[in-house]
Amino acid sequence: MTARAVYVHIPFCTHICYYCDFNKFFIKDQPVDEYIDMLNKEVDEAFKGDEDNHSSLHSIYIGGGTPTALTTAQLRRVIKNVTRHVPDVEKNGFEFTVEVNPGEADVEKLQAMRELGVNRLSIGVQSFDDHLLKKIGRAHTAGEAERTIALAKQAGFTNISIDLMFGLPDQTIQLWEQSIDKAVALDVTHVSAYSLKIEKKTMFYNWYQRGQLNLLSEDTEAEMYDLLMSKLEKAGFSAYEISNFARNGYESKHNKTYWKNEEYYGFGAGAHGYLQSVRYANVGPLPHYIDILKKQTHARKDSHTVTSQEQMEEEMFMGLRMREGVSDRVFKSKYGLSYMEVFGEAVEELTENGLLEKNKEIIYLTDKGRLLGNEVFEKFIMV
Template identity: 50%
Template sequence: MVQAAYLHIPFCHHICHYCDFNKVFFENQPVDQYLDAMEQEMKYTVEKHGESRLKSIFVGGGTPTALTVPQLEKFLQIIQRHLSVEEGGEFTFEANPNELTEEKLQLLKDYSVNRLSIGVQTFNDEILKKIGRVHTKREAIKTIERARKVGFNNLSLDLMYSLPGQTIGDFVQTLKEAFELNVDHMSAYSLIIEPKTVFYNLMRKGKLQVPAQEEEAKMYDLLMDEMERHGFHQYEISNFTKPGFASRHNLTYWNNEEYYGIGAGAHSYTKGIRRANIGPINKYIEAVRKNGSAYLEEHEVCKAEMMEEEVFLGLRKTAGVSKKIFERKYGVPFNEVFGQQAQEQMKKGLLAEDKENIYLTRQGRFLGNEVFQAFIGVI
């Protein structure tokens, strides 16, 4: 049963130096035609799978708030026609601080958006410039105040660490200022240099200086300690929440549940099939007009792959993988399939278990990818 929908808006007024998501500059793009194609794909998808009332809708990008007010209203009306969130569900928009005007905030509120994920990254203006962000610390703070004034009480901040020129002291200050804003959810990710980004090209030329791995580890250690000290529960490797504000949308992924992916480059998982959409904007529009969908590739996930995904996605959560749910889903005990691999990681101090779950230790959170790899290709 489909639990969630991810809707992709690929337009940006400015491209950040670290971003490798599917995105294009806003100027001279066929935005309205793209939104029309998204509507056609939504209609096709709901008719094919029969689920339109969901636990969560997440609008990401790109930058969804890059849309003009008329475009944003058109898009919200499209969503309203084809998808809805069940009572108590979650409807999230990603947002850049410098683009969330009071008019846009009110529009989002009027169309039942109830959660904002705000891309702050850091409260250091100098580092913001280095990473290609165009907002300032003051704009970020004002945006959060403005969102509260309009009536949003479920706000999440996206933060980054191990950034060029960033010291542990800088990160301590960013966390201090984030806590002072009294939000209920934060995500914090270390910088990863991806191909086809400004930072990747600078790195190849020897012109990018980032903190050493030891410094990055110290920042993550500090992050976990400070979040706990301020009443945030770490429920996933990079995500922290006050009680009742965990991201339901992201939990859909980590619980290995089904979801729609609508838009250029979006991914979906329904009825055991993972699909990836065409990325280029005009090719996406053309494909949807012709077929109703824009699938670039489809992969039917076999049982062995499903079990592997259950483990490496589930281990991202601090609660870990439920042995009972694993056996219920796949008809075989966890230890019968992955017992040897789990024991090897436990001996290294990277995994632990209790009666119900297998989960990463604190040490294991630093080496998550190494642990996940141990469960791939063993069946």
């Protein structure tokens, strides 16, 4: 396999949200320039002697943390360095995304990104309700999110994705509906919508443990998901993945790399990558990442060679997340076996229970299967 995508992690934020367990650090007093020096070194070293892989790349994604917490000059350094290794960035169809936090990207920063080849933004809106934004620890208002979307359009971006969250404490069906309606009215091209998960090492986790967080019932979350599906599909978005919705032609190539079980580079503190059948994770803590790269050419702490059995399992439970499902033809071309030969029992049981459907050589989740995704996915893990 050859790598299809590049992920670059910028682990800095100007504030810390109550629900977030990503690898990120409050930016004040952090050695940001030194981090960029080491990040650029990691990128340079990985691409050295790996030229054959460059022509297969179809996307770059700079995420975080918050890439827009960097100054324009710092962001330029990161972008320029990664793109000098990927000449195809100029080609039609190449997808280059940067994550943006509302209120953190002014015209200058947005224009710099455009000039350097960025053609897609992923804006962390989360909600269009100020009270809810405050409640989850976001630093921006709904108005700032709207202004950032407007500025991005002025700067020439035509492919804009926004993130939304549901299942938030105090969120009503009506408030959720208003956020969906707003997303549609703002005419973005892509929506990623995730339900709140309470993760360890977050403020929300502490409050939850103390019984201070009123979470919504599973039924209400399911109702919110149904509403999301029906409203976005009516507005012309296709639910091409369980949590991702796109207007025609705007499905994210980068995200599909993960769901199609394809390989990708991962750069930066705490980043994950998948190359030559090896999944790896970089060291997360900032001083450790910087120190290790001063001494060596990469910052991998864990790596695992994915066995053929594991690859087949991943192919199924990641692929089934997509509406296009899993093709037996593709499966056979990768593993030399039909998915029925490997997972026949699970496929039959899930089909009988109305969670999977088959159309010729493709299997995909039914509506019920999409709601109960985890129940389906665990059937493909053979332990």
